[in-house]
Amino acid sequence: xxxxxxxxxxxxxxxxxxxxxxxxxxxxxxxxxxxxxxxxxxxxxxxxxxxxxxxxxxxxxxxxxxxxxxxxxxxxxxxxxxxxxxxxxxxxxxxxxxxxxxxxxxxxxxxxxxxxxxxxx
Numbered sequence: 001x002x003x004x005x006x007x008x009x010x011x012x013x014x015x016x017x018x019x020x021x022x023x024x025x026x027x028x029x030x031x032x033x034x035x036x037x038x039x040x041x042x043x044x045x046x047x048x049x050x051x052x053x054x055x056x057x058x059x060x061x062x063x064x065x066x067x068x069x070x071x072x073x074x075x076x077x078x079x080x081x082x083x084x085x086x087x088x089x090x091x092x093x094x095x096x097x098x099x100x101x102x103x104x105x106x107x108x109x110x111x112x113x114x115x116x117x118x119x120x121x
């Protein structure tokens with residue numbers, strides 16, 4: 001039995017329509033800005049100080065007895081500050097770079113009572 005070209009064309013068009021109609025819209029993935037753990041201590045410290053100096057509220061949770069103070073490591077504090085700055089200013093063109101020592105992650109870095117902001121802008 002030979003299949004007609006019109007039947008094949010109709011089948012392909014139907015399959016294409018089903019594929020297009022059944023697709024759900026893709027939502028933007030959540031993203032956080034974190035420090036690259038391979039960065040030098042000097043670069044992390046300078047970028048942390050810069051980020052915290054941009055707005056007083058970015059680093060408030062990093063103070064002693066605040067939810068993100070522990071673990072008290074340069075990398076963790078830098079990640080929190082980088083993310084705070086990035087979330088606050090990305091709508092104004094800020095990028096997650098900090099001199100090449102930060103990167104985007106789609107994994108929420110929040111832990112315990114320390115919640116990393118998302119979409120502050």
